[in-house]
Amino acid sequence: MKSAPRLQSRPLSPHLQIYRRTMTMTMSIVHRITGAGLYAGTLLLAWWLIAAAMGPDAYSAFRSFIGSWPGKLVLLGYTWALIHHLLGGLRHFTWDVGRGFDLPVANSLARATLIGSVLLTIVVWIAGNSARGVMSL
Amino acid sequence: MNGMHTPLNHVRGLGSAKTGTTHFWVQRLTALVNVPLALFLIASLLALVGADYPTVRSYLANPLVVTLLLLLILSGTWHMCIGMQMIIEDYVPGRSAMLALLTLNIFFSAAVALACIYAVLKIGFNS
Numbered sequence: 369m370k371s372a373p374r375l376q377s378r379p380l381s382p383h384l385q386i387y388r389r390t391m392t393m394t395m396s397i398v399h400r401i402t403g404a405g406l407y408a409g410t411l412l413l414a415w416w417l418i419a420a421a422m423g424p425d426a427y428s429a430f431r432s433f434i435g436s437w438p439g440k441l442v443l444l445g446y447t448w449a450l451i452h453h454l455l456g457g458l459r460h461f462t463w464d465v466g467r468g469f470d471l472p473v474a475n476s477l478a479r480a481t482l483i484g485s486v487l488l489t490i491v492v493w494i495a496g497n498s499a500r501g502v503m504s505l
Numbered sequence: 506m507n508g509m510h511t512p513l514n515h516v517r518g519l520g521s522a523k524t525g526t527t528h529f530w531v532q533r534l535t536a537l538v539n540v541p542l543a544l545f546l547i548a549s550l551l552a553l554v555g556a557d558y559p560t561v562r563s564y565l566a567n568p569l570v571v572t573l574l575l576l577l578i579l580s581g582t583w584h585m586c587i588g589m590q591m592i593i594e595d596y597v598p599g600r601s602a603m604l605a606l607l608t609l610n611i612f613f614s615a616a617v618a619l620a621c622i623y624a625v626l627k628i629g630f631n632s
Binding site (some may be wrong): 400403404406411412413414417418420424427428447450451454457458460462464481488492495496 | 517533536537540541543547550551554558561562565574581582585588589592617620621623624625628
């Protein structure tokens with residue numbers, strides 16, 4: 369392979385400007401985006417576990433972040449991303465066993481993933497808020 | 506052709522890396538095990554809402570919880586590492602940048618995994 373002395377810019381085939389935004393296409397990229405978000409969010413999980421291992425002072429510092437509004441926002445986003453990526457993963461498993469490739473079924477699966485993730489996130493957060501009375505710690 | 510000669514493309518590292526099927530399979534396996542483990546994590550966090558530090562600590566020290574958390578950490582970080590590898594390979598222009606990010610990806614995943622494993626074991630062994 370000869371490396372060119374400079375990159376020759378070649379025209380890209382237009383895609384975002386042309387293709388109709390289908391539900392399946394959108395959910396596919398959202399699956400990737402939620403995956404990347406969860407990747408970053410493991411830092412939150414690590415912080416929680418390390419704070420718990422280090423002692424009550426470290427844990428209170430973690431708590432005050434998670435109880436603050438930015439912390440709650442991050443936690444909400446992480447919850448939704450986790451549930452959405454999980455449901456999307458189940459959708460991929462359906463395809464892996466060879467089912468759900470018909471367009472109407474694929475569209476329904478995509479819609480169900482989004483609706484399901486929003487609903488389940490709400491359920492989880494209501495459960496969290498009612499579990500000992502308050503979410504703010 | 507002389508049997509001692511390696512094809513040039515092989516030397517130059519071109520062509521398929523032949524790990525595609527392995528990646529696909531490991532991604533599916535870790536995904537499968539992540540489903541119940543992630544549900545366990547959500548359930549645990551819901552159970553620990555508003556709990557004081559000693560409660561959290563004793564929950565995390567439970568041997569079953571420790572085992573499930575270790576499984577989640579291992580499977581989750583492996584899954585995220587492979588997944589991020591796909592993203593990097595797809596989007597990053599330029600070979601050096603791509604290789605650098607692939608390396609950082611492995612380091613980040615390993616570091617997060619080890620930090621979490623250490624924390625979980627520390628709690629588990631000190632109770």
